Amino acid sequence: MAGFLKVLLRNVLQGPSTDPYPLGPTFSPDSIRGKVVVDPTMCIGCGMCVHVCTAGAINIQHNENGHVITIYRNSCCLCANCHLYCPTGAITLTDDWHSAHEQAVKYQQIEQQHIDYEPCLGCGTPVRVMPLALVSKLYAGKPDVDPEHVRHLCPRCRQMEDAVRTYNLQHPEAPASGNDEA
Amino acid sequence: MSGTKTFSMPLGPVHVALEEPVYFNLTVEGEIVRKTHLTSGHVHRGMEALAMRRNIFQNATLVERVCSLCSNSHSFTYAMVVENALCMHIPERARYLRVIAEETKRIASHLFNTAIQAHIIGFHSLFMHVMEVRELMQDMKETVYGNRMNIAANCVGGAKQDINLKKQEYILKQLELIEPQIREIQDIYANDPMVHTRTYGLGLLPVDDAIALGVVGPVARGSGITDDCRKDSPYAAYGDLDFNVITETGCCAWSRVQVRLRECYESLSLIRQCIDRMPEGDIRAPLGKLTVNSAVARTEAPRGEVFYFIRTNGTDVPERLKWRVPSYMNWEALSVMMKDCNVADVALITNSIDPCVSCTER
Amino acid sequence: MSNLLNKLSVRSPWLFRINAGSCNGCDVELATTALIPRFDVERFGCRYCGSPRHADVVLITGPVTLKMRDKVLKLWDEIPNPKVTVAVGICPISGGVFRDSYSLAEPLDHLIPVDVNVPGCPPRPQAILEGVVLAKKIWMRKLGIEEG
């Protein structure tokens, strides 16, 4: 019994170990996986997050003017798969762990971002403007490329410009109306 | 009470002494249990069927939810079996990161089981003390990985997150705090007259029965069987690390708790060795080629050997994923352990195999 | 008379937990919240009880498997009114990672009225405490008493 008495005595001397929360501050590390958030400037709507999400908590809807990404927090199991596999790093997890809510607002526990498309500078088709960081990385070794211009091109116009630049070709006339593949 | 008449006594599925829903039908004679019949299935979630409908990335998260106490062992073994099927080699650093995650979970899991034993004995102050010590591990998991239970440390090809120098220092500091406390707890469980009287010689599982029933983990090692996957077929970084396989020869509930607590020391040492020897480098390897292949993998979870079998068919959805958890092997041993025990000891004996219902029923 | 009883009882809602097929995560965190000094739910006058007949606030974990469904309903029915139901973890709220399995019944709120949701996998004890505090507030609202 002596062994445990020692523990008891020490605990008495140490005083209460109770975390004051919610009446006071609590231990809360930065790395805690709290809530999933999407950076609308980075999301390209590729759907990788939907593919790897076990709980089916992510939904992406495409329409002609853009796409909407919705994450339902009441399904999200915070495994960070979406964060890990997101090719552009658009998805991150915050340390906000305050999740308790009343039933009335159950279906409002979402993270939603609307990503609007803009017309391609080459052909005018609505196109997802590429994240600047991504373009800068792609064209890192090419100082003659203006990232701000390239990111506003549709994939086909971008290919066209790349080809023109690489082989020093005459610039062909940009297609008058949209392209089929986009 | 006459003592000659037997009657059957239901226990569970929702019972204060049992952590999880499980239903015992005991045939008792007076206070003595003569026969145990177990009805399970309350936690059967049809996970193997789910695993065959989800892809290999999703499954890493799914299998982690088989059970939260040994969650890491599932994602760990799952990642290994996929890597075996895809003929992948994971980076050196990831092998060490995996061991750190696994051993961290092992300490927390062992402390939890040990605490629950004190709870069942009725030694509440000891229960609270062990749980408070376990909180150090919980804080460590939360600070390093971001969650207290499902730490999501593994993915196919390596580790999900790196442990930087700052976190390594933090881990070493936490281990420094927890080690003397675990030593103290082990001493209390070994020598405290209350714990000793209640658990020593209780729930006997003789070596022969243990071998016949194929029990694994601390239940086998508590009966003197030297059986540990980390030594038998080394995986991750275990082949390069120094540790001992802990055994006890008492074959009783007391021995099993001693095995668990003494294993915690080995785990502490393993984590320190990993941090010391972990090389720099990548933490994830690119995905291998998906072909038609079958593979198996096994690891030593806190409760014993976890075994995974996968069959791939060239797509990223497995054709068959099957796993067997340690508790699955240990449940049947309860009928040996509970033979002629007191009704009051049923919960205590059940706890001594560190049962995991949600693991068993999937 | 009953009003007086209601007024007296507000200081001590009794908690009861039901494991409806959980993976242990939320259960262990509930046990941690309830039983250890660090989080000490008893500060709010709440106490865990072993029988549903004493309970005021019921915390349910797990995705409600077919085998547990009737048992959950029976236990829930035994709890006297007014009661507050708290769904702990994403499983009872939406099925979580297990949804679409053949072995699950429906999400909890299709079976019984739920008052508070605490999502997370599992939610940390502090989040569960927030849920319990919220549940207490709703319970007092149901009793017709404003928090004083």
Add this chain to the structure above:
Amino acid sequence: MQIQRTGDAALVAELGTFATQQENATWQADDMYGNMTYWFRLDTPALLYPAAVALKAKGARLTMVSACRRDTVGTSGRYISYHFALKGIVYTLRVTLTDTEDSTPSITPIFANADWHEREMIELYGIHVTGQPNDNRLFLDEKLDAGLLEGAVPLSVMMNGACTTDLWERVLNGREDGEEKK
């Protein structure tokens, strides 16, 4: 540093005598840590019993039995894999069921822990196990049919979609329906 850990040569040879008829009936593979695994395709299900006796004689332990769904394995026939471990090496015996030989012998008399595995096989896959006396249900609710995973029922019917049918509709509309039920 890496050491190759191989199995018991005598045992491998003995088990090989039970797997001779099919092409590539035996094979072996090692993992990245040098642990070898051995695989044997048994000629007939009945040979499982003597093969299990041989493994028992060497002191092996049954670790797992995995059955396969008929609908996913296609023409190769339905097989059951019996995994054994001996000194850290895994030996797998694969039994193939055909229309004429659709049952497998019970090995519970040799390995006591086969009991649960065999019952699970009967329950989830509807496989006949001759000589398995215990017909109590292990996991499945009585409401569910035995042989559930066998796939006789199309998966879409079997899996109740209770959670998903209207989830996204509700989430995207932010519907509040908590109140109306009270």
